[in-house]
Amino acid sequence: MTTTKKIQVGIVGAGFAARFHVESLRRIYGFEVELAGVTSLRAESREAFGEEHGIPVFDNVEAMLEHIDVLDICSPPYVHEDGILAAASAGVGIICEKPLTGCFGPADAGDEFFGNQADKAEMLEELVERLKRIARVVRDNGVFLGYAENYIYAPSIQKEREIVEKTGAQILRMVGEESHNGSGSPVYGIWRFAGGGALMGKACHPLGGVLYLKRAEGIARNGQAIRPVSVSARVHEITRLDGYRDAGFIRTDYHDIEDYGLMHVVFDDGTIADVIASELSLGGLTDYVEVFANNHRTLCRISPTNLVDTFNPRGDQYEDIYTIEKISTKEGWSPAVPDENFTLGYHAEMQDFISCAATGAEPQCGLDLALDSMATIYAAYLSNQNGGKDTEVPSL
Numbered sequence: 001m002t003t004t005k006k007i008q009v010g011i012v013g014a015g016f017a018a019r020f021h022v023e024s025l026r027r028i029y030g031f032e033v034e035l036a037g038v039t040s041l042r043a044e045s046r047e048a049f050g051e052e053h054g055i056p057v058f059d060n061v062e063a064m065l066e067h068i069d070v071l072d073i074c075s076p077p078y079v080h081e082d083g084i085l086a087a088a089s090a091g092v093g094i095i096c097e098k099p100l101t102g103c104f105g106p107a108d109a110g111d112e113f114f115g116n117q118a119d120k121a122e123m124l125e126e127l128v129e130r131l132k133r134i135a136r137v138v139r140d141n142g143v144f145l146g147y148a149e150n151y152i153y154a155p156s157i158q159k160e161r162e163i164v165e166k167t168g169a170q171i172l173r174m175v176g177e178e179s180h181n182g183s184g185s186p187v188y189g190i191w192r193f194a195g196g197g198a199l200m201g202k203a204c205h206p207l208g209g210v211l212y213l214k215r216a217e218g219i220a221r222n223g224q225a226i227r228p229v230s231v232s233a234r235v236h237e238i239t240r241l242d243g244y245r246d247a248g249f250i251r252t253d254y255h256d257i258e259d260y261g262l263m264h265v266v267f268d269d270g271t272i273a274d275v276i277a278s279e280l281s282l283g284g285l286t287d288y289v290e291v292f293a294n295n296h297r298t299l300c301r302i303s304p305t306n307l308v309d310t311f312n313p314r315g316d317q318y319e320d321i322y323t324i325e326k327i328s329t330k331e332g333w334s335p336a337v338p339d340e341n342f343t344l345g346y347h348a349e350m351q352d353f354i355s356c357a358a359t360g361a362e363p364q365c366g367l368d369l370a371l372d373s374m375a376t377i378y379a380a381y382l383s384n385q386n387g388g389k390d391t392e393v394p395s396l
């Protein structure tokens with residue numbers, strides 16, 4: 001279904017995510033999209049971004065809200081909730097980058113705050129309150145919320161959803177991973193801005209993928225989502241080990257976050273998923289979900305996708321050639337991705353979100369999946385605090 005209503009989108013954040021959101025919003029078909037505003041923390045960065053992309057610049061979210069239908073939140077996690085509450089209260093729809101929200105320590109926390117040492121039972125309790133508040137304000141105001149977890153929209157995950165739905169498959173176990181060498185964001189690695197480390201920044205992706213596929217399985221078979229009920233987890237700080245030998249290739253400047261995390265998730269039908277995330281991985285992205293079902297097996301490659309392998313004997317030849325996110329060298333063999341915004345699911349997520357904002361339909365990845373993802377991750381932090389003990393995932 002198409003509509004003639006123009007959807008006016010305002011973006012918060014002028015960094016890495018804002019850039020691929022703009023690229024994807026500019027490729028929407030069937031709906032008219034106007035990039036009606038951008039704002040970010042620093043005047044010079046929002047003005048440079050606005051000028052580069054031809055988007056009006058606003059001093060803050062509040063000033064932008066009356067000019068837009070949808071607020072697209074591409075700021076760091078610590079301000080996601082503020083944006084969601086402000087937009088929902090103004091009747092404006094929401095697209096929110098992952099992770100939905102988290103716990104960031106006391107309001108006035110500075111460098112003396114170490115999130116990795118904070119009590120995770122208290123954090124889980126606080127998180128549940130935050131999630132309830134977000135859910136209440138979004139639902140009470142009846143606004144659209146698209147949770148920008150791109151794994152859900154990656155073509156490989158969507159193919160597997162089709163297989164599960166059409167064959168009536170039962171997924172028995174899954175393994176998923178997202179690993180690469182850190183993040184380019186200056187505030188990544190600091191708990192009070194990011195709300196956690198590898199589990200929050202990276203594991204949220206394959207976790208979203210596995211939660212989505214079990215939801216789809218349950219809804220296809222009997223109209224009810226299969227949900228996570230418990231998690232056991234371990235996290236580690238490998239680059240801060242006394243014996244870590246820094247060879248200079250892997251990012252090490254994390255303030256208080258884990259650089260490795262492992263979650264074992266149990267669903268309400270007793271089936272399982274294992275999710276791995278690390279910052280310790282050279283050679284670009286390692287992003288996949290593998291599904292072992294009662295009637296088939298599928299490896300969903302998110303990145304690399306094995307579309308192109310290219311050999312370059314001399315790095316400078318490829319100076320102007322993009323190969324794949326986070327590749328540290330272009331010498332030798334590279335797994336090049338011809339259209340990363342497509343293979344990572346960025347196009348499809350924006351298409352779905354704009355279509356739903358225009359028509360009132362439910363997005364593939366909305367509030368419910370975001371709530372389950374966040375509750376699972378903070379239950380995982382509590383599990384780790386208790387040595388990996390099986391821990392209930394709060395149901396919201």
Ligand SMILES: NC(=O)c1ccc[n+]([C@@H]2O[C@H](COP(=O)([O-])OP(=O)(O)OC[C@H]3O[C@@H](n4cnc5c(N)ncnc54)[C@H](O)[C@@H]3O)[C@@H](O)[C@H]2O)c1
Nearest residue numbers: 013014015016017040041042074075076077079097098185
């Ligand atoms: N889905 C993905 O693959 C993916 C990839 C990268 C980042 N992300 C997510 O996108 C979000 C942003 O990450 P990024 O890598 O673009 O970070 P970034 O640091 O590159 O950009 C963040 C932007 O937000 C602005 N900002 C910071 N604090 C702000 C505040 N209080 N109010 C308004 N603006 C503020 C900064 O000025 C900057 O322009 C994060 O939630 C991250 O997890 C998702």
